[in-house]
Amino acid sequence: MTEPRPRKKDPTGTSFPWGPLPADLRRLDREMAQGLGFPSLTDAEFSRLRDWVEKESGIHLTDAKRGLVMGRLAKRVRAVGATGFGAYIERALGSAGPEERARLLDALCTNETHFFREIHHFDFLEKRVFPSWRVTGTTGRIPRHIRAWSAACSTGEEPYTLAMVLLKNFPRSSGWSVEVLGTDLSGHALQRAAAAVWPIEKAAEIPSAFLKSFMRRGTGPEEGKMKAGPEIREAVHFLRLNLCAEVYPVSGAFDLIFCRNVLIYFNWDTKRKVIGRLLSHLAPTGYFFSGHAESLNELSNVVTTLQPTVYRPLRTADSTDPTREAP
Ligand SMILES: C[S@@+](CC[C@H](N)C(=O)[O-])C[C@H]1O[C@@H](n2cnc3c(N)ncnc32)[C@H](O)[C@@H]1O
Secondary structure (H helix, E strand, C coil): CCCCCCCCCCCCCCCCCCCCCHHHHHHHHHHHHHHHCCCCCCHHHHHHHHHHHHHHHCCCCCHHHHHHHHHHHHHHHHHHCCCCHHHHHHHHHCCCCHHHHHHHHHHHCCCCCCCCCCCHHHHHHHHHHHHHHHHHCECCCCECEEEEEEECCCCCHHHHHHHHHHHHHCCHHHCCEEEEEEEECCHHHHHHHHHCEEEHHHHHHCCHHHHHHHEEECCHHHCCEEEECHHHHHHEEEEECCCCCCCCCCCCCEEEEEECCCHHHCCHHHHHHHHHHHHCCEEEEEEEEECCCCCCHHHCCCEEEEECCEEEECCCCCCCCCCCCCC
């Protein structure tokens, strides 16, 4: 497979090659606030918001994110008719109900995602994992049934990609069944994922063989859009799940867990706990995938690295593991 589309630039627009200097950041923040028509977030307001967001979602907002936060909150500030960021935060974290707090988190979450993102993971599955599943006729637990979990699935591109790759390799006609769970903190992102309708431009992210087999061109009110076909819609289901919750409301073990491009927002302690909880839901013979900037190298006491960002529980991956990268 080849990656079909180029990446976007840093959405914060503040990425200097050497990192922004604090004075530059302050100036950029002031200019951002001015442009939005509100006074800048004060240190005290930002710190209150930051503590709450980290407690609720694990997302750690650095000082460098203050401009981004203002940009994302401005819509909510206007929507509730608050006089500025401080007044909005006071209201959202105080008298407002849980709905406004969910909207606040939604606004702060980065939902960027693509079909076939980090395509080497899907190549790894096709070349190194699926052949052995086909030979043994089992994932190691339930014969001919594959369970995959896209934790932090955003608007659905990742779980539908998994469904396409799994169903292409293990079609129902061959006696296999496929189940993909997509979970996320953002209710708004999940609604879009469940609707399974995207702008037609998104088709460019999907290799043509998959596009033809699994996607439909929208018609009528969905003209100019792309819609997931029935086969992948049936295979994927969604659930709101906060990775920072002590217990995850999911049952049974998964053969594949994708937790990509979300661990990067967590501090070390949260990341360690989240991975521990996710691994407790991974089958002993399963595989764990993280995002390109999210190494689990510090966790070599619980996982073995098969290749960068691809892991197995330590107890499974011995030196005879056929999917392990040659030294
Ligand atoms: C950048 S997207 C990554 C989407 C997809 N995994 C990918 O790699 O393309 C990050 C997602 O993590 C979700 N998220 C952030 N904090 C979360 C948490 N505590 N629990 C569950 N999801 C969370 C956000 O809502 C967002 O949809």
